[in-house]
Amino acid sequence: MSLKFSPPLFEVNKLSFERQGNPVIKEATFRILPGEYCAIIGPNGGGKTTLVRLLLGLEKPSSGEIKLFGTTQKRFRAWNRIGYVPQRSALVDTAFPATVREVVAMGRYAGRGILGFESAEDKAAILEAMELMGVGDLSDRLIGNLSGGQRQRVMIARALASNPDVLIVDEPNTGVDVESQHRFYELLRNLNRTKKMSILFITHDVGVIAEDITSVLFINQTVLVSQNPAEMIRCDEMSRLYGTPAHVVSHNH
Structure with a gap:
């Protein structure tokens, strides 16, 4: 029996x-790697959001290489495989004239283009994403x-509408x-x-997901990787990494 090889979702060198x-x-x-739940943590200004923007091709690296799903970033085209919920996404201009369904439908643009017609597959994916997020009954609300x-x-539903492999x-x-x-x-x-x-989650409050994550990227200009989150998020380790006394609280939820 042959084994199916799955390349890393992101490979950074x-x-x-x-x-x-x-x-x-x-x-x-x-x-x-596929299936990981990875927390990206670090101090303000340490480069967390910049790192994500580099992974998404929204910033150009000064040097080095990024591969997505085994393909170099320059040749990668399957951006619908990545769902992205940016910082402060819940803060929306109250005058923005779009319905919930219209916002969620934006998540299908990467696959068909902004001027493309909605296919039956598009409509099914939009409905599924709204139902999954419990906003189906808000479809026509602004x-x-x-x-x-x-x-x-709604913003998460938009990211999920493309049926991504990683969020x-x-x-x-x-x-x-x-x-x-x-x-x-x-x-x-x-x-x-x-x-x-797979989940990549930038957070300051790592304690709330301490029991869920499988790996941690700590970034403060340089990147430290841990496949043992419980070890990395000890109070003494957090104090060393942040350069200031830290107290880690693990929330039960």
């Missing part, structure tokens, strides 16, 4: 990035009229109530464990 001559990321090397928690679920979320809990945050963490856990979706 000696990646560096400078902004106006100042180093932001230095010589980062790591791999993210996105600007929703609560922060509802908008967050990247960049601290999307700004402006979201605590109850919605807990539902969000539970959703990520279920996507990873039930649907086998």
